[in-house]
Amino acid sequence: MKQIKFLIYIITLTLITGCNAYETDNLKESPCFTETSEGNIHNIGLVAADGEWIYYSNHNDNGTLYKMKRDRSDITPLSHGHFAYNLNFVNGSVYYTAGLPGLIYKYDTVKKRDFVVVFEKAENLIVTNKNIFYRLSSYNNDWGKLYKTDLKGRHKTLLAESVTEFAVNKGYIYYSDRNDNSFLYKMDINGNNITKLNDSSSSDINVEGEYVYYTDCLDNQKLYKMKTDGTDKALLSDDMCWNVNVSGGYIYYRNQTDFGKIYKMKTDGSENNCIINMENCTHINIIDDYLFFYVPSFEQGGYYMSDVNGNGITGY
Numbered sequence: 001m002k003q004i005k006f007l008i009y010i011i012t013l014t015l016i017t018g019c020n021a022y023e024t025d026n027l028k029e030s031p032c033f034t035e036t037s038e039g040n041i042h043n044i045g046l047v048a049a050d051g052e053w054i055y056y057s058n059h060n061d062n063g064t065l066y067k068m069k070r071d072r073s074d075i076t077p078l079s080h081g082h083f084a085y086n087l088n089f090v091n092g093s094v095y096y097t098a099g100l101p102g103l104i105y106k107y108d109t110v111k112k113r114d115f116v117v118v119f120e121k122a123e124n125l126i127v128t129n130k131n132i133f134y135r136l137s138s139y140n141n142d143w144g145k146l147y148k149t150d151l152k153g154r155h156k157t158l159l160a161e162s163v164t165e166f167a168v169n170k171g172y173i174y175y176s177d178r179n180d181n182s183f184l185y186k187m188d189i190n191g192n193n194i195t196k197l198n199d200s201s202s203s204d205i206n207v208e209g210e211y212v213y214y215t216d217c218l219d220n221q222k223l224y225k226m227k228t229d230g231t232d233k234a235l236l237s238d239d240m241c242w243n244v245n246v247s248g249g250y251i252y253y254r255n256q257t258d259f260g261k262i263y264k265m266k267t268d269g270s271e272n273n274c275i276i277n278m279e280n281c282t283h284i285n286i287i288d289d290y291l292f293f294y295v296p297s298f299e300q301g302g303y304y305m306s307d308v309n310g311n312g313i314t315g316y
Contacts (some may be wrong), residue, residue, distance in 0.1 A: 004246070006184035007316060010314065011291075014143040015024065015036075021097070024146060028100075031147075031234070034078075035046065035206040037206070037245065037246070037247055037286065038126060038167040038168070038205065038206055039206045039244065039245030039247060039252075039284075039285075039286065040087075040167065040245065040285045040286065040287075041067065041086055041088075041124060041125065041126055042204055042205070042206070043243050043244070043245055043282070043283045043284050044086065044100060044283055045085055045087045045096070045125070045285070046085070046087065046283055046285045046292055046303075047087060047285045047287050047292050048087035049089060049198040049287045049288065050092075050109075052069065052070075053067045053068065053069065054067065054068055054069075054070060054287055054290075055067045055078075055087055055089060055094050055274060056068070056292075057083065057084045057085060057272050058077070063082070063083035063085070063272065064079055064080050064082070064083065064084060065077075065078045065079040065084035065087075065094065065096065065107060065114070066078060070288065070290075072081070075232065078094075078107055078112075078114070079105075079107060079114045081281035082099065082105075082188055083097075083098055083099045083100070083102065084096045084098065085097050085099065085100050086096075086100075086123075086124065086125035088125065088126065088127035088220050090127045090129065090151070090286075091129070092108070092109050092110055093107060093108050093109060093134065094107040094109065095125065095127045096125070097121075097122050097123070097125050099121075100137075101121035101123045101136075101137030101138075101139055101140075102122070103116050103118065103119055103120070103121060104116065104118035104120070104125060104132065104153070106118050106151075113266065115153060116153075117132065117149075117153035118132060118153045119153075120136060120140070121136065121137050121139060121140055122135060122137060123137040123138070124166060125134055126167070126168045127151070127171075128168060129197050130150070131148045131149065131151070132148065132149045132150070132151060132153065133147070133148045133159075133168055133173070133189075134147055135147075135163050135165075136148070138267070144156060144161065144163050144178050145160070145161055145163070146158070146159045146160040146163040146173075146175065146301060147159060147311060148189065150175045157190075158191070159173065159187070159189075159191035159265075160173075160177070160191065161179070161180040162244070163175045163176065163178065164176040164177070164178045164182045164203070165178065165202075165203055165204075165205050166205065167205045167206060167212075171188060172186050172187065172188055172228070173187050173189060173195075174186045174207055174212055176201070176202045176203065176205065176230075180196075180279070181199075181201050181218075182201040182202055182203065182217065183196060183198060183199055183200065183201065183202065183284075184197040184198045184200065184202040184205070184212070184214060185197060186194075195229075195230070196230075197212070198226065198230060198233070200214070200216040200217075200219065200224070201216060201218045201223075201251070201310055202214040203215050204215075204223075204241070204243070204244035204253075206244070206245065206246035206251075207246075208246045208247075208249075208267065209267075210226055210227055210228060211225045211226065211227055211228065211267070212216075212225065212226055212227075213225045213236075213244065213251065213262070214244075215241050215242075215244060220240055221240040221241055221242065222235060222237060222238055222239070222240070223235075223236045223237040223239070223241040223244065223251070223253065224236060225267070228250075230310075235269075236265070236268075236269035237253075237265070237266075237272065239253075239255045239256070239263070240255070240257045241253040241254070241255065242256050242260075242282070243281075243282055243284045245285065246267065247286040248308075249266060249267055249309075250264055250265065250266060250267065250308070251264070251266070251267055252275075252284050252286060252291065253284070254281055254282060254284065255274070258281050259279040260280040260281055260282070261274050261276055261277055261278065261279060261281060262274070262275055262278075262281045262284060262291075262310065264308070264309070264310075266290070275291075275307070275308075275309055275310030276291075276308075276310045278300055278304075279297070280295060280296060280297055281293045281294070281295055282294050282295075286308065289307055289308050290305055290306070291305065291306050291307065291308050291310065292304070292305045292316075293305075302315050303315065303316055
């Protein structure tokens with residue numbers, strides 16, 4: 001009987017936490033921003049999602065936090081008075097920065113209220129099942145410092161002194177070191193076991209499966225991938241690639257060589273095609289089978305969504 005009760009407890013705990021947490025070994029901590037990726041965060045994190053709702057920054061209402069069903073019904077405002085960027089959904093809450101940069105907020109979807117958890121202005125924010133990771137902004141005297149806290153903003157720990165971009169995956173942080181020409185490094189989530197991975201000025205860092213994807217600023221922003229140990233480097237595209245987002249075995253990017261249109265290809269570099277034939281697209285975010293992006297122009301300007309193949313483009 002005790003074994004049955006314990007099994008029920010474990011199943012209930014798994015359902016409540018709502019993610020594949022790596023609880024037993026801190027070095028296997030995993031991002032748990034449901035249906036979000038570091039690719040979204042590098043594209044200012046306009047959207048995040050749980051099983052039912054899409055949470056998004058509503059730029060028709062001063063960039064405040066909203067939610068809507070996947071069929072775009074039940075549009076509901078959640079907070080007011082500040083912007084919402086870098087959206088992460090973890091354990092029933094939305095974490096975000098109130099601006100770019102901005103203080104780090106947590107919106108509790110059960111209690112239906114938000115509050116500040118980190119009183120520092122961050123530009124990059126990634127939240128896992130255990131920790132908040134954030135990089136201080138260029139508006140701060142400590143620009144580039146990478147910190148982690150617990151989910152309540154406590155136990156602040158400095159991990160690195162000079163970070164340009166970073167991603168968190170399976171217990172490791174992949175980051176570009178501003179003090180070393182933005183070359184790509186990795187370390188464990190405690191800031192130890194630092195390893196240099198390349199001699200490329202790396203940006204748009206995405207990690208999926210066994211590979212790290214990045215663009216090389218010293219090589220005309222061409223897109224590369226390599227294994228997470230730094231081996232098997234491969235060129236994926238000669239295009240000038242901006243706003244890279246890797247999701248579900250595909251790479252989405254702004255092709256600056258083709259006037260900023262959105263392209264999509266497989267992670268091996270094949271089937272590379274234009275899917276959004278609009279110029280100057282940016283902020284490429286992916287949720288489920290939806291693509292979100294922004295066009296900053298007078299004629300076609302605004303925030304749009306489509307399916308991941310670029311069909312059914314509509315404003316939101």
